[in-house]
Amino acid sequence: MAKKILVIDDDPVIVKYIITLLNDNGYETMTASNGIEGCEVLKKVKPDLITLDLQMHEEWGTNFYRKISKNEEFKDIPVIVISGLAGRHLSIKDAVAYLPKPFDPDKLLGILKRTIG
Numbered sequence: 001m002a003k004k005i006l007v008i009d010d011d012p013v014i015v016k017y018i019i020t021l022l023n024d025n026g027y028e029t030m031t032a033s034n035g036i037e038g039c040e041v042l043k044k045v046k047p048d049l050i051t052l053d054l055q056m057h058e059e060w061g062t063n064f065y066r067k068i069s070k071n072e073e074f075k076d077i078p079v080i081v082i083s084g085l086a087g088r089h090l091s092i093k094d095a096v097a098y099l100p101k102p103f104d105p106d107k108l109l110g111i112l113k114r115t116i117g
Helices: 012-024 035-044 061-069 105-116
Strands: 004-008 028-032 049-052 079-083 097-100
Touching (some): 004 012, 012 105, 028 035
Parallel strands (some): 004 028, 049 079
């Protein structure tokens, strides 16, 4: 059974790139364009991992992360921050990793394999 990854980012080009990369490497993906949509997806499907942009319309990634980290059902889902904001990764101290945009796809795949297989 493929591991499920929720990709949360408001840039459709980045989302398409990430889901293509993940699908091509055997992962199942679902997407959300902001933290509000991300919470809706979480209610339907509990992913094995989340990739999270920080700066998005509607709700920033940091707000989304605060919400899920307080929820017993979701607080243990690993999060990889993928963001163009330098230094903002410090606001999510428990993230598994931080990748600045543009990111190295092999680095992302390596982190995924170490984190969820």
